[in-house]
Amino acid sequence: EPEVTQTPSHQVTQMGQEVILRCVPISNHLYFYWYRQILGQKVEFLVSFYNNEISEKSEIFDDQFSVERPDGSNFTLKIRSTKLEDSAMYFCASRPEANEQFFGPGTRLTVL
Amino acid sequence: DAKTTQPPSMDCAEGRAANLPCNHSTISGNEYVYWYRQIHSQGPQYIIHGLKNNETNEMASLIITEDRKSSTLILPHATLRDTAVYYCIVSRRSGNTGKLIFGQGTTLQVKP
Numbered sequence: 393e394p395e396v397t398q399t400p401s402h403q404v405t406q407m408g409q410e411v412i413l414r415c416v417p418i419s420n421h422l423y424f425y426w427y428r429q430i431l432g433q434k435v436e437f438l439v440s441f442y443n444n445e446i447s448e449k450s451e452i453f454d455d456q457f458s459v460e461r462p463d464g465s466n467f468t469l470k471i472r473s474t475k476l477e478d479s480a481m482y483f484c485a486s487r488p489e490a491n492e493q494f495f496g497p498g499t500r501l502t503v504l
Numbered sequence: 505d506a507k508t509t510q511p512p513s514m515d516c517a518e519g520r521a522a523n524l525p526c527n528h529s530t531i532s533g534n535e536y537v538y539w540y541r542q543i544h545s546q547g548p549q550y551i552i553h554g555l556k557n558n559e560t561n562e563m564a565s566l567i568i569t570e571d572r573k574s575s576t577l578i579l580p581h582a583t584l585r586d587t588a589v590y591y592c593i594v595s596r597r598s599g600n601t602g603k604l605i606f607g608q609g610t611t612l613q614v615k616p
Contacts, residue, residue: 434607435548436606437603440601440602
């Protein structure tokens with residue numbers, strides 16, 4: 393069964409450093425998402441991506457964040473200058489035309 | 505904010521049916537009811553969705569009231585592996601965004 397994959401599973405970085413979280417969505421899916429979950433809190437929407445552009449972003453998704461689909465398979469989330477409060481689980485999701493989203497296993501980002 | 509209200513926690517005996525309620529009194533005509541679950545810190549997992557008719561798949565059944573203001577997710581024979589946080593979400597089924605707004609969900613504890 394096809395699944396969304398994410399790498400790395402755990403990323404540790406120093407405050408102020410840039411990180412890139414990678415996702416490989418399901419191959420025939422059209423819509424891509426990033427969500428995050430701070431420890432003990434609810435899952436929060438960050439950004440949606442369709443047709444090679446951002447279709448919606450939340451207030452969390454400020455200028456420090458960017459997304460890219462550099463080739464036909466990868467979907468990346470870049471945080472330019474990480475802050476302590478960026479520490480969270482980051483989930484990638486993808487879907488076909490219908491809105492049943494399939495989530496990856498997540499990347500745990502720890503900012504020291 | 506989430507457009508749904510769910511009890512924070514429920515218990516269920518292993519092998520018995522788990523009935524998880526959700527109120528969504530402000531649901532609009534083109535919004536569907538989706539159920540996802542999150543086991544420990546894994547990525548959310550799609551379970552089932554519906555518009556106005558009852559739905560059943562291999563994982564669960566979804567009962568939506570006639571006025572669509574509430575619904576119940578039924579796990580017919582709960583197992584220990586069904587212990588998770590269950591999220592009821594209302595969203596459009598298609599469109600360029602389709603972001604999912606997660607609430608706190610219901611923590612279901614299945615007990616032996």
